[in-house]
Amino acid sequence: MGLLAVPQPYDFERSLDRFTFWGVDRANVWYEGGLHRVVDGREVRITPAEGGVEVEPFDEAIAPVVRKLLGLEFDLPPFFAFAQRDPVLADAVRLLPGFRPPLAPDPFEALVSSITAQQVSLHSAYAVRSRFIDRFGVAFEHAVAFPTRERVARAEEQELTALGFSRRKAEYVLGIARADLDFDELDTLPDDEVEARLTSLRGLGEWSADWFLARHLARPHAWPAGDLGLRKAVLAFYPDVTDVRAAGVRFDPFQNLSAHYLLAALRYR
Structure with missing residues (x-):
């Protein structure tokens, strides 16, 4: 210990x-x-x-x-100082004392999770994701190891659809598992190059790439403007906003932390 x-x-x-x-x-x-x-x-x-x-x-x-x-x-004190310039962010920081956004440690896990969550509720996504983990992961006493790329690459499409994946999402997950791409190398690349490499794979669009930058790589400027939850949060707290993507500039250089705090504030307000 x-x-x-x-x-x-x-x-x-x-x-x-x-x-x-x-x-x-x-x-x-x-x-x-x-x-x-x-x-x-x-x-x-x-x-x-x-x-x-x-x-x-x-x-x-x-x-x-x-x-x-x-x-x-995440280095939070500079963000907290920045947040004091914006009444909404300042309120979010006061509402959420001690809040620190978690990250997805594994790149394959982050990408599979994003595909699972595409165009469905998060409750549905979590249910499918858990069945996927139980089916292909290794069980320990309480937790199950997230499935490896190598194990998933050997799976058949019907094994994934039986878990609740649509046929298209099953194809996407298998494609990512079998892709000739070094996910660990992405950590060394600039944001635009990461997005270009990810979106070259079937099933990974701008939304998935943005969340990978935000929740796996912890990139400060990541701003998942296409995310429905973030759009709801921004429009709830900033009713004057007409373009959520363009609104990201007001949070520069802390778009990622701002997004996490706005989402959490919407849940807990």
């Missing part, structure tokens, strides 16, 4: 509520006050502690994954 420091204040449960808000997430499981996730072939338990979180087991292979999962790549 080890202590991973987290800048304070930190609201552990609210920050990680996206793993329960719309349904069960079999890869990120809440059990008896802790979050369980399989990392490096081991089930890891993360619990709140003074000054951070307790992680068990804890070593050099696990630490960076947990750091990414908890969104520790």
Whole structure:
């Protein structure tokens, strides 16, 4: 067991509520006050502690994954200072003390999750995603390891449609699993190049690329303007806005964190 420091204040449960808000997430499981996730072939338990979180087991292979999962790549104080210039963002920060947006540690997981969520409710997406994880992942005591690209690449289309994927989405997931693309390399590329490479794959459009930039790579300028939830949040808090994509410039250079805080504020207001 080890202590991973987290800048304070930190609201552990609210920050990680996206793993329960719309349904069960079999890869990120809440059990008896802790979050369980399989990392490096081991089930890891993360619990709140003074000054951070307790992680068990804890070593050099696990630490960076947990750091990414908890969104520790985000530098929040500069954003908080920026938010004071905007009454809406300032209210969101006051409403959500200790909120830190989590990230998807694995690029394949992030892309499959985005395909699952295309044009359906998040409740439906979580249900299909959990069946997918149970079918192709490796089960541990509480959590299930998110399926690897290699395992999914061997699957048949009908195996995915039986889980609730449409035929087209099943094709997209298999195509991504079998794609000749180094997902880890994307971390080294500028935003526009990441988007170009992702949108060259069937099933990945601007919306999916934007969320990959936002929720996997933690890019500061990511602004998923095509997302229905973000559009609702922006229009609810800024009724004068007529173009959500263009409105992103008002949040520069903190579009990503602004999007996360606006979405969370809409849920909790």
